[in-house]
Amino acid sequence: MAKIKAGDLVLFFYNDSKKWLLKISKKEQFHSHIGVIKHSDAIGKEFGSRLITNKDKYVYLLKPTLHDHVMKMQHSTQIVYPKDFGYIAARMGVQSGQKIVEIGTGSGSLTTFLASIVNPRGHVYTFDVEPKFMEVAEKNIKKAGMSKYVTMHEMNLKKSKKMPLKDMDLAIIDLGDPWEVLPQVRKMLKSSGSVAAICPTMNQLEKLSVAFVENEFTDIECTEHILRRIEARDGKTRHSYQGIGHTTYLAIARKVHFNKKRTKKK
Structure with missing residues (x-):
């Protein structure tokens, strides 16, 4: 299965109205109303995996489509x-x-x-x-x-x-x-x-x-x-x-x- 690496574009999906398209960097952090996620936590994960924020919310790591x-x-x-x-x-x-x-x-x-x-x-x-x-x-x-x-x-x-x-x-x-x-x-x-x-x-x-x-x-x-x-x-x-x-x-x-x-x- 494809693994996420630094430089990849990843769709952080929380729900249909809350999703973010981000370029993964080892030193960056993602901040939103649902909490904080370190980009480095996504590196090495398979697309489709789930990450938990510091507020105990989760996002799915999706491979971006053209849409x-x-x-x-x-x-x-x-x-x-x-x-x-x-x-x-x-x-x-x-x-x-x-x-x-x-x-x-x-x-x-x-x-x-x-x-x-x-x-x-x-x-x-x-x-x-x-x-x-x-x-x-x-x-x-x-x-x-x-x-x-x-x-x-x-x-x-x-x-x-x-x-x-x-x-x-x-x-x-x-x-x-x-x-x-x-x-x-x-x-x-x-x-x-x-x-x-x-x-x-x-x-x-x-x-x-x-x-x-x-x-x-x-x-x-x-x-x-x-x-x-x-x-x-x-x-x-x-x-x-x-x-x-x-x-x-x-x-x-x-x-x-x-x-x-x-x-x-x-």
């Missing part, structure tokens, strides 16, 4: 939540070996997820215009161990005439005005390649749907995904009072060729 990394990562912008990840991956057909262009890196949550699927042969090329956001995203991507499969560019594709990439399998747009980069995305995508856009409001969704048609995309689908948790307990199972409601709308479409007839100028 843990995303939910605990530093946010410089609103993130795309895991509840939307699965549908994006299934609807777009994300798989190992693909090349993906992402416009709007944000905090790097979706970037990290996509890289975790396309590796080791695939790659994610992500673009943003805000250096401070990119710095945060770079740290988050590195912490999740996905840096090798992500290339970051500080570049405004809205103003680019020559595209930096071509023959991309898929595209992701996370901008306030996604319709502005659809012509550029079209140039970079393979025929039949899918594009997904993150839209916080229905006004954006409506404008984008029109732009999809104008730029020769089809199989257009707009969705919203609500996650409702269930408190499952013996004899008193019910819906949770807490949950993640609306976070974003998703718009997904595929590049095609309408074969529009063009009249020659006389």
Whole structure:
């Protein structure tokens, strides 16, 4: 079984609302309302082991999943939540070996997820215009161990005439005005390649749907995904009072060729 060592990332799990993602160091201590735990006490333990605090509370030492990394990562912008990840991956057909262009890196949550699927042969090329956001995203991507499969560019594709990439399998747009980069995305995508856009409001969704048609995309689908948790307990199972409601709308479409007839100028 895998043993915890110095430098490992470990999820200290007390309950669903109290859990901490920590990098283990021999000299550090973990302080919280449930007490104190020395990091050194975790070293040599198997993942899944339990440690007792000085207040006689306990935490489980869990190996972090991608979900843990995303939910605990530093946010410089609103993130795309895991509840939307699965549908994006299934609807777009994300798989190992693909090349993906992402416009709007944000905090790097979706970037990290996509890289975790396309590796080791695939790659994610992500673009943003805000250096401070990119710095945060770079740290988050590195912490999740996905840096090798992500290339970051500080570049405004809205103003680019020559595209930096071509023959991309898929595209992701996370901008306030996604319709502005659809012509550029079209140039970079393979025929039949899918594009997904993150839209916080229905006004954006409506404008984008029109732009999809104008730029020769089809199989257009707009969705919203609500996650409702269930408190499952013996004899008193019910819906949770807490949950993640609306976070974003998703718009997904595929590049095609309408074969529009063009009249020659006389």
